[in-house]
Amino acid sequence: MTNSKNTRMKAGVIIGLVLGSIISFVAYHFIMPTQSASHEMSSSTKDSKEPIYWVAPMDANYRKDKPGKSPMGMDLVPVYDDDGSGPDEGAGTIRISSNVENNLGVRVAKAEIKPLNTVINTVGYVTYNEEQLVNVHSRVQGWIEKLYVSAVGDQVTKGQALYDIYSPELVNAQEEFLLALDRKNNRLISAAQNRLAALYLPQQAIEKLRATRKIQQNVTFYAIQSGVVESLSVREGVFVKPETMMLSIIDLSQVWVKAEVFERQSSLLAMGNDVVMTLDYLPNKQWQGKIEHIHPMLNPKTRTSIARLRFDNTNNELKPNMFGQITIQTSGNESALLIPKEALIRTGTQNRVVLALGEGNYKSIEVKVGRYNENSVEILEGLAEGENVVSSAQFLLDSESSKTSDFKRMEPENIEEETPELSSVWVNAEVESTMADHRMLTLIHDPIPEWSWPEMTMDFTAIDAVDFSQLTEGRHVRVKISKKVTGGYQVIDIDVSDTEMLDQQMSNDNTVIDHSNH
Numbered sequence: 001m002t003n004s005k006n007t008r009m010k011a012g013v014i015i016g017l018v019l020g021s022i023i024s025f026v027a028y029h030f031i032m033p034t035q036s037a038s039h040e041m042s043s044s045t046k047d048s049k050e051p052i053y054w055v056a057p058m059d060a061n062y063r064k065d066k067p068g069k070s071p072m073g074m075d076l077v078p079v080y081d082d083d084g085s086g087p088d089e090g091a092g093t094i095r096i097s098s099n100v101e102n103n104l105g106v107r108v109a110k111a112e113i114k115p116l117n118t119v120i121n122t123v124g125y126v127t128y129n130e131e132q133l134v135n136v137h138s139r140v141q142g143w144i145e146k147l148y149v150s151a152v153g154d155q156v157t158k159g160q161a162l163y164d165i166y167s168p169e170l171v172n173a174q175e176e177f178l179l180a181l182d183r184k185n186n187r188l189i190s191a192a193q194n195r196l197a198a199l200y201l202p203q204q205a206i207e208k209l210r211a212t213r214k215i216q217q218n219v220t221f222y223a224i225q226s227g228v229v230e231s232l233s234v235r236e237g238v239f240v241k242p243e244t245m246m247l248s249i250i251d252l253s254q255v256w257v258k259a260e261v262f263e264r265q266s267s268l269l270a271m272g273n274d275v276v277m278t279l280d281y282l283p284n285k286q287w288q289g290k291i292e293h294i295h296p297m298l299n300p301k302t303r304t305s306i307a308r309l310r311f312d313n314t315n316n317e318l319k320p321n322m323f324g325q326i327t328i329q330t331s332g333n334e335s336a337l338l339i340p341k342e343a344l345i346r347t348g349t350q351n352r353v354v355l356a357l358g359e360g361n362y363k364s365i366e367v368k369v370g371r372y373n374e375n376s377v378e379i380l381e382g383l384a385e386g387e388n389v390v391s392s393a394q395f396l397l398d399s400e401s402s403k404t405s406d407f408k409r410m411e412p413e414n415i416e417e418e419t420p421e422l423s424s425v426w427v428n429a430e431v432e433s434t435m436a437d438h439r440m441l442t443l444i445h446d447p448i449p450e451w452s453w454p455e456m457t458m459d460f461t462a463i464d465a466v467d468f469s470q471l472t473e474g475r476h477v478r479v480k481i482s483k484k485v486t487g488g489y490q491v492i493d494i495d496v497s498d499t500e501m502l503d504q505q506m507s508n509d510n511t512v513i514d515h516s517n518h
Contacts, residue, residue, distance in 0.1 A: 051078035052438065053065055053078075053435060053438065053440075054066065054067055054068065054076035054077060054078050055076060055077055056070035056071065056072070056074065056076060056077075062459065063435075063440065063459055064076055064433065064442075065433065065434075065435045091404050091405055091488065092363050092364055092365075092401045092402065092403075092404050092405020092407070093357065093361055093362070093363045093401070093405075094361070094362050094363070094397065094400050094401050095359075095360050095361050095362075096360050096362070096397075097360060098360060101360065104393040104396060104397075105392055105393055106390060106392060106393045106397070107390070107391050107392035107393075108356040108388040108389065108390055108391060109339060109340045109343055109388065109389055109391040110386060110387070110388055110389075111337055111338070111339050111379060111383045111384070111385055111386065111387050111388075111389060112337070112338055112339075112385065112386075113335050113336065113337050113338070113385050114335060114336075114338055115334070115335055115336075116334070116335070116336045116338060116371060116373060116376065116378055117329070117330070117373060118265075118268055118330045118371060118372070118373040119327060119328070119329055119330070119373055119374050120261060120265050120268065120269075120326075120327070120328040120330060121325070121326070121327055121328075121374075122259055122260060122261055122262075122326050122328070123259070123260060123323060123324065123325060123326060124257045124258055124259035124260065124277065124309070124323070124324050124326040125257070125258055125321060125322065125323050125324070126255055126256070126257050126318050126319060126320050126321065126322040126323075126324065127255065127256050127257070127258055127320050127321070128230070128250045128252060128255060128256065128320050129250075129251065129252075129254045129255055129256050129310070130256070132225070132227070132250060132251035132252075132253075132254065133230065133248060133249075133250050133251075134224060134225055134227070134248060134249045134250075135245055135247075135248045136162065136221075136245075136246045136247045136248065136249065137242060137243070137244065137245060137246060138165060138167075138200075138221075138240050138241070138242060138244065138246060139198070139199045139200045139242055140165070140167040140169040140170055140199055140242070141167060141168075141169060141239070141240065141241050141242070142165045142166050142167030142168070142169070142170070142239070142240060143165065143166050143167075143237065143238070143239050143240075144163050144164070144165055144234055144235070144236055144237060144238050144239075144240060144246075145163075145164040145165060145166050145218045145236065145237075146163060146164040146218070146236060147162075147163050147234065147235060147236045148160070148161045148162055148163060149162060149163075149229050149232065149247065151229070151232065152229050152230065152231060152232050153228060153229060154228070154229045155227075155228055155229075156223045156226065156227060156228070156229060156249060157223065157226045158223055158224065158225050158226045159222050159223065160222060160223045161220050161221075161222055161223075162221055162222060162223050162247070163220075163221055163234075163246070164218045164219065164220050164221075165218065165219055165221065165240070166217055166218050166219075167219070169199070170199060170201065170219055171215060171217065173192070173195050173196050173199060173201070174196070174201075174209055174215045174216065175215060176192045176195070177189070177192035177193060177195075177196060177206075177209060177210075178209070178213055178215070179192075180192045181210065181213070193206060196209075200221065201219060202219075202220070202221065202222060205219060205220070223249060225249060225251055226251060227249040227250050227251040227252065228249065228250055228251075228252055229247055229248070229249060230247075230248045230249065230250040231245075231247060231248045232246075232247045233245055233246055233247060234246045234247065252313055252316065252318075252319075252320070253312070253313060253314055254310060254311070254312055254313055255310075255311055255313045255318045255320065256308055256309065256310055257277060257289075257308070257309040257310075257311060257318075257324060257326070258306050258307070258308055258309075259275070259306070259307045259308075259309060259326040259328065260299070260302060260304040260305070260306060261304055261305045261306075261307055261328070262303075262304060262305075263298060263303050263304065263305065265305075266298075266304075266305035268330040268371070269291065269294050269305065269307055269328070269330070270291070270294075270330070271291055271292070271293075271294065272290050272291060273290065273291045273307075273328050273329060273330055274288070274289075274290060274328075274329045275288070275289045275290060275291060275309050275326060275327065275328050275329070276288060276289075276326075276327045276329075277289065277309070277311070277324045277325065277326055277327075278324060278325045279318075279322060279323075279324045279325075280323070280325075281322075282317065285317075287311050287318075287324075289309045289310060289311050290309070291307045291308070291309060291328070292308055292309065292310050293307075293308040294306070294307050294308070295307075295308070307328070309326075336370065336371070336378040336379075337378065337379045337380075337383060337384075337385060338376040338377065338378060338379070339353065339376065339377060339379055339383070339389050339391075340375065340376060340377075340391045341372065341374075341375055341376055341377050342391050342392070343389045343390060343391040343394060344367075344369065344377050345364075345394060345395065345398055350366050350407070351366065351367055351368070351369050352364050352365065352366055352367065352398060352402070352407065353365060353367050353382070353383070353389045353390070353394070354389060354390040354394040354397045354398050354401065355383075355387065355388070355389060355390075356388035356389060356390055358388075362390065362397050362401060363401055363405060364397070364398045364401035364402045364405045364407065365382055365405070365407055366382060366407035367379050367380075367381060367382030367383055368380040368381035368382060424480055424481060424482040424483065424492065425448055425450050425451065425480070425481055426478055426479070426480050426495070427445045427446050427448050427478070427479060427481060428445070428446045428476065428477075428478055429443040429444060429445035429446065429476070429477060429478070429479050430443065430444045430445075430474065430475070430476050430477075431443060431471050431472065431473055431474065431475045431476075431477065432444055432457060432473065433473055434468055434471050434472075434473070436468040439461055439462050439463075439464070439466075439468075440459060440460070440461055440462070441459070441460055441462060441468070441471055441491065442457060442458070442459050442460075443457070443458060443460060443479065443491075444456075444457045445458065445479070445481075448481075451483070458489075460481065460489055460490055460491045461488070461490045461491070462490060462491040462492075463490060463491070463492050465492070465493070466491055466492070466493070466494055467494070470494065470496050471494070475496075477494050477495065477496050478494065478495040478496075479491050479493070479494050479495075480492050480493035480494070480495075
């Protein structure tokens with residue numbers, strides 16, 4: 001029994017070892033080769049990607065088709081083709097992959113033509129209605145015997161007594177009126193009564209004088225409107241003259257609010273614009289109104305334009321010299337090309353946006369801006385309707401694009417290599433190197449007086465019409481260089497008919513130089 005059990009155990013161990021060996025064999029010969037092949041394939045793919053050119057680390061315009069040194073003695077850096085595609089707007093165009101776009105949180109917005117509803121948020125201050133201000137003067141000289149108002153801010157009602165005055169002139173005028181009454185001369189009576197009215201003697205005082213035939217030494221004058229005492233310049237016993245401003249009364253049942261608007265926004269103001277006002281001490285209440293007057297002159301100290309509003313104040317909630325928050329809805333219903341305000345990059349010298357070209361391509365360009373509202377900005381030049389601009393993470397993209405960007409827009413696609421030229425010149429040059437696949441060549445050209453260029457070595461691109469088979473290294477040719485609107489330079493034509501003469505001329509020049517050095 002025991003032997004049988006041991007035999008079965010030994011058989012199980014042997015079977016386990018055999019199965020383990022089979023599994024290891026399969027894993028080694030099938031799985032491992034697959035991983036190794038995958039690794040070798042990846043390595044092969046990486047090694048098979050060749051640089052398209054080499055560039056100087058400190059000068060992106062210095063390019064070569066093979067490794068070497070830059071003019072500063074630094075090793076050239078290889079540039080690989082990242083299989084990128086998409087629109088190219090020339091200098092400053094950059095490309096980022098989709099995962100980088102996601103990590104940066106890039107968002108784009110479309111330039112659209114729509115009404116520019118501008119809202120002006122500003123401040124204003126409450127002041128009295130100057131149309132309801134009354135200044136009180138005496139028409140005669142005299143002494144203030146009694147004053148019925150005592151301080152600025154006192155409430156007065158129409159017909160309320162203001163002051164009593166003793167005036168010899170008023171006494172004489174009353175005597176003349178009584179004399180005319182005694183003589184029963186209607187002409188004299190009318191003249192004397194008119195004189196009393198001209199001296200502002202109240203009508204009730206004239207009627208009392210006619211009835212009692214008794215002269216009043218102290219005459220009482222009354223308020224001609226209800227309101228608040230705005231100023232008080234006299235006291236009892238003071239001698240006054242007609243030019244003395246005794247007191248002023250202001251009616252606060254209606255008040256003015258003067259809103260100050262920045263000079264750059266003053267052109268947006270118009271009579272009748274709707275206005276909403278709020279006050280700090282009553283934050284839950286709003287006053288609705290309209291602009292009824294725009295001051296024709298700016299405040300010379302604050303450089304602001306004054307827009308005047310009118311509000312009812314029967315409950316006396318609005319008090320002069322209060323400050324309020326003013327929201328003016330302008331009547332600008334005309335359409336404009338708008339982008340979000342956050343998409344605009346403002347610097348000290350220019351305004352820029354990052355143009356989203358599509359497929360991960362971006363370029364920083366210059367734009368000319370116009371008016372603003374709370375959320376949008378008007379674009380006058382630089383963008384067209386339907387184009388996309390970056391509204392988030394644009395500063396990071398702009399910092400990369402602006403290193404090489406010319407901030408200009410290329411001509412439409414239907415104008416290819418025949419881009420309008422600003423100028424072009426012919427010049428003698430020696431071919432140093434070429435990169436026919438990339439339509440690039442390096443030339444050592446003679447001075448170009450038309451552009452104030454000295455003799456120098458320079459990289460150029462060439463249009464498709466240029467035959468690179470004639471541009472062998474070391475050959476002397478005449479080339480036509482064009483200055484494009486975008487700011488770049490390209491070779492648009494070559495002339496090899498005088499090649500032998502140029503070679504002979506260069507040879508003679510070198511001989512003279514050699515003799516001179518010798």
